[in-house]
Amino acid sequence: MNNYRLVQFFFIVFLSAFFVRCSSGLEESSSAPLLLGAYQEVDPRGNIFLDAGGTGYEYYPVTIAEQDDGKNVSFQYNLDLQSNTRDVYFIFTNVSTSSSSLYPSIDSLNQNINQKIEQDNIDTLKTKILHSAKTGVRGKPEISEFNRNPYAFLNNINPVNMLLKIVPSHPRFADALNDTQSFKIDRHTSVAATCRWVVPIVPTASGNSKTLNIWVADDCYVGGTKAYLIDDTMVQTIAEKFLHDDTPTYDDDIYDWVTNIYGEEWGILPYGAQSQLISDDISNNEITILLFDIDNDNSTNGGVLGYFWAKDNFKKSSIRYSNERIMFYLDAVLLATPDGTWEISDYWPSQIVSTLAHEFQHMIHFYQKTVLRTHGIGSETWIDEMCSLATEDLVADKLSIDGPRGVSSSDPTAGSSPISKGRLPLYNYFNDYSVTNWYGGDFVLVSYSLNYALGAYLARNYGGAKFFRNVVQNYLTDYTAIESAISSSSTGVSENFSTMLQNWSIANLLSDKTDTSLKYKYNGGTTWFTDTLNYDYNLGSINLFNYYYDYGTGAQNGPYIYTTMRRGIMPPASNYYYEAGKCITGLQTWNLRLNSRVRMTVVVRDALPTP
DSSP states (O other): OHHHHHHHHHHHHHHHHHHHHHHTOOOOSOOOOOOOOOEEEOOOEEEEOOOTTSSSOEEEEEOOHHHHTTOEEEEEEEEEOTTOOEEEEEEEEEOOSSOOEEOOEEEESSTTSOOOEEOSOHHHHSOOOOOOTTEEEESOHHHHHHHHSGGGGOOTTOHHHHHHHHSOOOOOOOOOTTOEEEEEOSSSOEEEEEEEEEEEEEEOTTSOEEEEEEEEEGGGBTTSSSSSOBOHHHHHHHHHHHOOOOTTTTOSSHHHHHHHHHOOSSOOOOTTOTTTBOOSHHHHHEEEEEEEOGGGOOOSSEEEEEEOOGGGGBOTTTOTTOOOSSEEEEEHHHHHOOSSSOOTTSHHHHHHHHHHHHHHHHHHHIIIIIITTSTTOOOOHHHHHHHHHHHHHHHHHHHTOOTTTTSOTTOOSOOOSOBOOSSHHHHHHTTTSOSSSOOOGGGHHHHHHHHHHHHHHHHHHHTHHHHHHHHHTSSOOSTHHHHHHHHTSTTOOOOOHHHHHHHHHHHHHTTTOSOOOTTSOSOOTTSOEEEEESEEEEEOOOOGGGBEEEOSSOEEESSOOBSSEEOSEEOSSEEEEEEEEEEEOSEEEEEEEEOTTEEEEEEEESOOOOO
8 A cells, every 4th residue: 555655656756746747838848757766965054255356246155065976955054244334135046057947945944034945836936928929930940950951851762863863963053143943941832033133253362263143022022012112222122231342441341240250151062962962153143132021921010031041052963952052041022121211220120231140140050050060950040040130230330230239339338228129138037048959939038038048158258250260160069069169269268068057147237347357247338349350340238127128918027037036847957047136145045945057146246127
């Protein structure tokens, strides 16, 4: 009977964990078992707040060797604030990049300090309302999946593909103005388009000359049927933003700025790749942009802004719906949507320009990483997207676009509260989600915000453009690509990913400060974060406390900081911000239990900025 009840108990524990996991409606990247074992009592830990630097704040990583040995631990933490009155925050970091954990438990031995335990799941802790107004998405999940592992999609035993391999392909000729063609959008959809612009043989900073061809779907051009229509002025403006003759400086278009960081988008192929990937003089020296109504939604207020799909880099004998071009796709209706009289600086047109930089990084990433360095297995989606978001940030001031930071591109400061633009308002609200999970559905916006916030931190602390060049141009495809780029940075430090996550969390809670040291810095005050890589790449300051997120039934000012502890599942590679005490003084004591994967950091500071 006792054995039967024991089995019942463990079965209930398993079901509880399963339903807590499923209740969030979000995918986890690992099914690794949660560590539900006993907790080993370890020696107390403690710190004394000295304010030795006179900054008003200090931070203390809590190191427990037993956790490194895979043990869950319980311990007493003592903090002596002496006569100082300060706010105290605990940050808990799940340092595993792939496995979930359990949230810590806390029991304060002092009165008037937060010690409540939140037992409900994440859906009842936060209102899950994503702001839908003016939401643009770059890319599609199925495209990201293809770009990461394209060879898994090749069907070499398909009879049609086998026939295409033995039938000689027709040579492609250079595009000419007013040429017509049907472009394959996917397996089942084609779009009739006309070549509306050709920028021939433009010298570039790399020493190679490139040709840019812009095609417009016939139903999206003047005389077409869409809500707003593309005209020649719009086509010319997009062409000049992306590639035009700017010799001898080569410092006036997206092509030169972005290839200067990451390298060329296409070129010589490694041995063995020539049979499946396109490779000829035209493919190697031309880029195509297709403007059409993505998803045929005729939307003037959101939707998919654009994408790069590596299917077109393959020969039709490998991917029969390939267009056999180095190309990307932009939404024509949104590009043509004006705020009044059409200007490229209008909201949606400027978003399309930023999308050009974002998707161009994906194009280069595919060649530099997947083709040249990793033999067909690309970066994990979150890394590739982080690089594209960082690219938007790095060229925002050059394009005179506010970019993902949400502050004027000409302003090096952190701006003024309240800021509701950019990626960071949403990040503040969902700052406890995983950076290594790429969430689906509406929550893809959460992933974009998380990975921009992390990328913005990395760029401002480890070398900007040079750092992200190192991420793309190494042979690693997971979190170790970040570790490698950190070790190669000009800072000379070598940090593992888990330590970096903890440092990033400290930077979050101190982003209103301009005197933090590197590794903890978001905010440089009135000075640009400038990295020189042939050109100067400028990044503005970030103060997360300036951002405001309206989620419909309320609003979030600044980073989301819990005043209760949750029970349940903590996602991998995530930080949980907890207010341990507000306006407290003297000696304070807490009893804690930490899973072996969860590390603790203490931040002591003056009162948080008020909105």
